[in-house]
Amino acid sequence: MQQRRNSASVPVLIILGLMAAAWVIPLLWTFATSLRPSDQSVAVGSWLTTDMTLANFQRALDYAPFGQYLINTVIIVVGILVMQLITATLAGYVFARMNFPGRDLIFLLFLLQLMVPAEALVVPNYTTIRLLKLVDNPLAIMLPYVASAFGTFLIRQTFRQVPKELEEASVIDGCSTMQTLWHVFIPLARPTLVAFGLVSVSYHWNNFFWPMIVTNDPARRPLTVGLALFAKAVEAGADWSLVTAGTVIVILPLLAVFLIFQRQFISSFMQSGIK
């Protein structure tokens, strides 16, 4: 649809402005509190004082190993993504191009994973993870998410649009299936793979429930679980400068990446959510 009118009317703009304020004030207030000296964290009055300080961040970093949490999160997120891309590309190719007995049944298996999210299966999956002696191992957090029906369908959809001729040409040139996949399909599917990657990374970066269940050792926790326990511990003392500083440490890198790659983020979420 084209743009019908080039501007919103004044009353609509006022409503939008008020709503935008409601959306952004929580964030600004969190930032402001994290920068205020802790004895003024809940002071009434102006948001920004002249004696702004980074001391709260230092205290937060001393209090909880956010650096370690960050490393754990990166390992988990990258691990999941790499394994997802391998399994989903292979499976997506098979479903896009091959025919074989049992195909529909296997397809149903993938569909089932799409319909029953891993969150619902945490109890039996935890038993499995304990049986495999993987509690506190980053693999425990990754394994239930590695086979991604979502990624498989997305990649299959893209692979179906690859012209048959390109594939045949590559076969005539003597490429094996794997080589064709690598040299023809994957380069053509790059935008899809990037979109899937962004959605997967933001989902697993933010994931909390399952990682919390399979980690006991503080040194193994990802950022979200670390932040939750940190906030819980600190909240008891109502030390809001510390809670907000911890929060900012977690979200600042995310917000920075989001603001820089905003277009890519929004189009990836749109593409993967709807197509």
Add this chain to the structure above:
Amino acid sequence: MAEPVVQPKRKATAPKRGTVSTGWWRPYLMLSPAIVLLLAFTIYPMLAAGYMSFFKINLATKQQMVFNGIANYKDLLASPAFHTVMKNTVLFAFGTVPFSLGLAMFLAIQLNKQFKLSGIFRTLFFYPTVIPMMSAATIWLFMYTPQYGIINRFLGFFGIPDINFLGSSTWALPAIMMMTVWKDAGYFMLFYLAGLQNLPTELYEAAELDGANGWVQFRRLTFPLLMPTTLFVSTVSLINSFKTVDQLFLMTGGGPNNATNLLLFNLWELAFSFHDKGMAATLTVVLVVILLILAIIQNQWVDKKIHYN
């Protein structure tokens, strides 16, 4: 963040012609990593939960595994705790889904227009989607604090006495709903923006010639034409509300007095706090059935009515 969703366009269909298949085992080999993991972490747990749901196994009371027939299901359906949890979950769904969707639609329709601030507005409404639910929870925990929290200060400005939102069994659930709407509306806005991109311009031109103004255009054209998007997003957000759990851990712990105890949180309690494995398995089955029904509605009923692309 809401979980990414995909909407399979077509059901399993055989490709026109098999191509480079040499060796019958090749597709199976290529699928094997995914199949092994799907069997281990999707199929097996469903079967295991189904099986365990017929047994009494409570690790807290060191009880042996005893076959219990369908007694677990009977006990669950009869238990007041389950009723409270189901009631809370349904309330939560009906309190968040319409608001998120309504806001998302309003924002999308307004921000689909290009004006000076539209890009900034989009960013402002979308950013909660990219931060973890847990950090949204820490932010809102602070917002809701009695006396110091910005919400109570704002209300105090109008002479409204202090409310302990998260500590009150009346206010806790609505408070959680509000922060959830704040977190999710921007995500659903994207679906509507995509839906709006696909509406036919000619209809609007014709409507304008007929002198139909903004409100009539919305009621007669935009709203009905966006219906497929609305149905789809409704099922997505309904599924999300049945999976809501993260913010409860930090903000309320399911309380006070179970006022914010939702299905998945209750499942966690049964399994990891009360160590009642039999009941946890039973509740897992109930949750899986609910999610399957919602997903089937999404695939069957909604799929047919949506024609993106």
